[in-house]
Amino acid sequence: MKVAIIGGGMSGLLTAYRLARNCSVTVYEKQGKLGGLAGGVDDDDGTHGDKYNHCLCCADTEILRVIRELNLSHDLCWRVARQGIVQNNTVVPACRADDLLRFTSLSFTDKIRLAGFFLKNNLRGESGDLDNVPARDWVIQNCGEKVWEYFFEPSLKFKYSVPGNTISAAYLWARIHEKKHGKIAVFAHSSDGLIQGLRQAVEKDRGVFRLGTEVTGLKRQGNRWHVAGGEGETAYDCVVYTGPYSEAIALCPAIPAACPKTALPVEYLSVDCCVLRLDRPLKESYWLFMVLSKGRASRVVIDTAALCDNPLVYIPVYRPAGNKNPSQYELCLRESFEFCERINPQFKLDWVKKHYFFSDTQVEPVFSLNYVRSMRDDPEILPGLFIPELFRERSLLKTFNSAAIKSRIIAAKIQAKYAGNHSNRR
Numbered sequence: 001m002k003v004a005i006i007g008g009g010m011s012g013l014l015t016a017y018r019l020a021r022n023c024s025v026t027v028y029e030k031q032g033k034l035g036g037l038a039g040g041v042d043d044d045d046g047t048h049g050d051k052y053n054h055c056l057c058c059a060d061t062e063i064l065r066v067i068r069e070l071n072l073s074h075d076l077c078w079r080v081a082r083q084g085i086v087q088n089n090t091v092v093p094a095c096r097a098d099d100l101l102r103f104t105s106l107s108f109t110d111k112i113r114l115a116g117f118f119l120k121n122n123l124r125g126e127s128g129d130l131d132n133v134p135a136r137d138w139v140i141q142n143c144g145e146k147v148w149e150y151f152f153e154p155s156l157k158f159k160y161s162v163p164g165n166t167i168s169a170a171y172l173w174a175r176i177h178e179k180k181h182g183k184i185a186v187f188a189h190s191s192d193g194l195i196q197g198l199r200q201a202v203e204k205d206r207g208v209f210r211l212g213t214e215v216t217g218l219k220r221q222g223n224r225w226h227v228a229g230g231e232g233e234t235a236y237d238c239v240v241y242t243g244p245y246s247e248a249i250a251l252c253p254a255i256p257a258a259c260p261k262t263a264l265p266v267e268y269l270s271v272d273c274c275v276l277r278l279d280r281p282l283k284e285s286y287w288l289f290m291v292l293s294k295g296r297a298s299r300v301v302i303d304t305a306a307l308c309d310n311p312l313v314y315i316p317v318y319r320p321a322g323n324k325n326p327s328q329y330e331l332c333l334r335e336s337f338e339f340c341e342r343i344n345p346q347f348k349l350d351w352v353k354k355h356y357f358f359s360d361t362q363v364e365p366v367f368s369l370n371y372v373r374s375m376r377d378d379p380e381i382l383p384g385l386f387i388p389e390l391f392r393e394r395s396l397l398k399t400f401n402s403a404a405i406k407s408r409i410i411a412a413k414i415q416a417k418y419a420g421n422h423s424n425r426r
């Protein structure tokens with residue numbers, strides 16, 4: 001039973017990990033190294049850093065189980081998550097319900113409505129019919145205009161740079177429902193430990209990694225899939241494609257006809273991220289600051305000094321994919337420095353020991369109206385072809401945990417349908 005996995009990011013690695021024991025697995029990765037969005041940078045001093053900050057919360061049980069299986073739990077750094085919102089250049093904590101009281105832009109009634117809204121949605125188990133309801137209408141109906149304007153609109157603008165009347169309320173529900181409160185964890189030495197742990201487990205089961213090999217074509221002949229990449233074509237019984245759907249169509253033109261429901265154009269976000277390695281924490285230690293500024297997209301800064309004794313500041317900016325600004329590096333850097341100064345007027349440039357800039361396109365699909373409805377309940381697009389991105393999973397968010405859930409379901413289906421019902425301890 002031969003399985004090709006296209007993509008050596010977290011989804012591809014987790015699928016390979018779950019399948020390698022019972023199948024012959026080959027992972028194709030076009031980059032020279034594994035990790036995809038979860039990858040990072042190796043510094044001259046031997047330290048590793050993530051490109052983008054990754055944290056896990058207690059509800060991420062699926063990925064936490066994999067981390068335990070790999071004996072990597074010691075690599076996680078758990079702390080109470082302190083979140084802050086910058087209001088009038090001051091950081092206001094936004095961790096507990098009573099922190100809302102300090103939020104001066106909202107009236108007492110607004111705060112009560114907002115607290116009730118959070119409570120109600122934490123209890124609501126499914127996004128249900130929210131898919132074709134605009135996020136804006138949903139919030140205004142439940143909490144009023146002010147809460148939308150000061151609380152939700154800036155964060156959606158930060159993420160999507162599009163008006164809230166095109167973003168699905170189902171997405172907002174998923175974010176609220178995702179319990180990031182309480183304790184959260186970051187990897188003490190970057191996600192690289194997890195990436196290498198998965199790689200070693202797959203190699204132990206004789207899985208093969210073809211790094212620096214881009215898959216350029218995918219076609220079905222008879223009962224098998226022919227994967228073109230590197231020096232030719234190889235035939236497999238099953239293929240798992242973990243890249244963006246828009247690129248899957250280019251690789252295999254048969255896909256849209258086979259699943260017209262999902263053949264909608266999918267918009268993507270790209271991300272630019274400035275990472276500053278400081279020689280001290282920024283101000284008060286927060287895991288995440290959200291800055292609300294009228295007329296501008298809000299910004300998020302994640303100061304990991306709140307979690308580890310490693311003063312790394314991540315300043316990610318999401319942009320619509322394809323909106324490439326040639327001077328984006330300088331722009332992002334300048335904005336990031338100005339931003340740090342605004343939050344902490346004592347901030348000096350010489351606090352920055354090193355800075356990095358990372359950029360990726362097609363980072364996350366945009367959860368516009370009816371997006372969720374176009375997703376599938378079954379990950380198998382054509383016989384033997386699996387695309388996790390199109391497969392609807394309860395949390396709706398693209399995270400390590402949802403990658404772990406989807407890979408488990410896909411691996412179970414491949415084992416049951418194509419490899420026979422072998423026992424599988426993963």
Ligand SMILES: Cc1cc2nc3c(=O)[nH]c(=O)nc-3n(C[C@H](O)[C@H](O)[C@H](O)COP(=O)(O)OP(=O)(O)OC[C@H]3O[C@@H](n4cnc5c(N)ncnc54)[C@H](O)[C@@H]3O)c2cc1C
Pocket residue numbers: 006007008009010011012028029030031034035036037038052053054055056213214215216242243244247271273316363398399400401403
């Ligand atoms: C700023 C930011 C913050 C985030 N924070 C969190 C967080 O706190 N917690 C969390 O759980 N998640 C977080 N995420 C999301 C997390 O990074 C992603 O969900 C996860 O890394 C996605 O993995 P993936 O394998 O699905 O996709 P990717 O990482 O995109 O991997 C796809 C891989 O496929 C390869 N590929 C594509 N096409 C081909 C081809 N034709 N041939 C060969 N290879 C190919 C690509 O090179 C890539 O390596 C964050 C993401 C960002 C951008």
